[in-house]
Amino acid sequence: MSALVLDGKALAKKTEEELSTRVAALKEKSGGQTPILATILVGDDPASATYVRMKGNACRRVGMDSMQVELPSSITTEELLAKIEELNANPNVHGILLQHPVPEQVDERACFDAIELDKDVDGVTCLGFGRMAMGEEAYGCATPKGIMRLLEAYEIDIAGKHAVVVGRSPILGKPMAAMLLNANATVTICHSRTRDLAEHIGRADIVIGAVGRPEFIKAEWIRDDAVVVDAGYHPGGIGDIELEPLKDRVAAYTPVPGGVGPMTINTLIYQSVDSGERKIGG
Numbered sequence: 001m002s003a004l005v006l007d008g009k010a011l012a013k014k015t016e017e018e019l020s021t022r023v024a025a026l027k028e029k030s031g032g033q034t035p036i037l038a039t040i041l042v043g044d045d046p047a048s049a050t051y052v053r054m055k056g057n058a059c060r061r062v063g064m065d066s067m068q069v070e071l072p073s074s075i076t077t078e079e080l081l082a083k084i085e086e087l088n089a090n091p092n093v094h095g096i097l098l099q100h101p102v103p104e105q106v107d108e109r110a111c112f113d114a115i116e117l118d119k120d121v122d123g124v125t126c127l128g129f130g131r132m133a134m135g136e137e138a139y140g141c142a143t144p145k146g147i148m149r150l151l152e153a154y155e156i157d158i159a160g161k162h163a164v165v166v167g168r169s170p171i172l173g174k175p176m177a178a179m180l181l182n183a184n185a186t187v188t189i190c191h192s193r194t195r196d197l198a199e200h201i202g203r204a205d206i207v208i209g210a211v212g213r214p215e216f217i218k219a220e221w222i223r224d225d226a227v228v229v230d231a232g233y234h235p236g237g238i239g240d241i242e243l244e245p246l247k248d249r250v251a252a253y254t255p256v257p258g259g260v261g262p263m264t265i266n267t268l269i270y271q272s273v274d275s276g277e278r279k280i281g282g
Ligand SMILES: NC(=O)C1=CN([C@@H]2O[C@H](COP(=O)(O)OP(=O)(O)OC[C@H]3O[C@@H](n4cnc5c(N)ncnc54)[C@H](OP(=O)(O)O)[C@@H]3O)[C@@H](O)[C@H]2O)C=CC1
Pocket: 143, 166, 167, 168, 169, 170, 171, 172, 173, 190, 191, 192, 193, 194, 197, 210, 211, 212, 213, 231, 232, 233, 234, 240, 260, 261, 264, 265
C-alpha cells in the first residue's frame, strides 16, 4: 500500500487563498491598511537570504506588505536590539521575523526575546513558548506549528500516540515536543546525547526528524504504519530522514521538498494576518 503524502505545498496554497480574502476584507474595512511583516536578515548567508525572500514573496501573494530589514554581519547585540525596539514601537508593523542564525557575536536569545509578544508571529520568544507550553494563547513557533496544522488537515490521530521527536532546538524540536504533548501524544525527545536512538525510533507511531543532518534517520529504524514527518532541509532537496524506502510501507509522510517547508512560511503569514486583524480590526 502506498503511503498518504502530507502535501504541505498544496495545503499552503489553499490556505493562501483564504488569507488573501481576509487581507482584502481588512483592507476594505480600514481604508487601505494591510498587515505588515518586518523581516530582519543579518549578514549575507545566501540560504538565509533565500528563505527571507520566500517569506516576502508569500506576503505579496496574499496581498500583505513586508518590510525587509538587512543588517551587516558586523552588527552588535545592542544595535540589533535597538532595531527590534524600533519595529516594536512602529504601529504599522504587525509581525517581526528575525531570521536564525545570527552571527555568533550577537546574543540571539536576547534579540528573540526583545520581540514584543503580540508581534512574535514566528513564535520564538521565551514568553510565547512558555505560554504555548502551558496551553495559554500565543502564536506558535512557525515550523512546529506548521507541522501541527499539516497533521490536523490530514486528520492524523495524535492523542495517545507515541511521538518521537529527534532534535531539541529552540525553534524546532523543543516546541514541537510541547505541541505534541498538548495534543495528548506520549512524547520522547531524542538529541545528541541520546543512547539507543534506533530503539526509540522503532517504538514511534509518529516520527519527527529535526536533526539537521542529511538522511541521518535510517528507514530501517522506522516501523511500518508510522507517520513520518521530515523537518530537515538540505541542499538538493534532502531531508533528515531516509524517505525513499519508506514510501510504500509507512502510513503517511511529508515529502522533501513540498512538506514542512511551505507550511513554515504559511504559518508565519497566517499568524501575521491574525496579528494584523487584531491590531487593525478584522
Ligand atoms: N523546513 C523548515 O521550515 C525548517 C527546517 N529546518 C531544518 O531542520 C533541521 C533541524 O534544524 P534545527 O532544529 O534548527 O537544528 P539544530 O542544529 O539547531 O538542532 C539539531 C538538533 O539535533 C540534535 N542532534 C544532533 N546530532 C544528533 C544525533 N547524532 N543524534 C540525535 N540528535 C542529534 C541536536 O542535539 P543537541 O541539542 O544535543 O545538540 C539538536 O537538538 C535542519 O535540517 C534544518 O535545515 C529548520 C527550521 C525550519
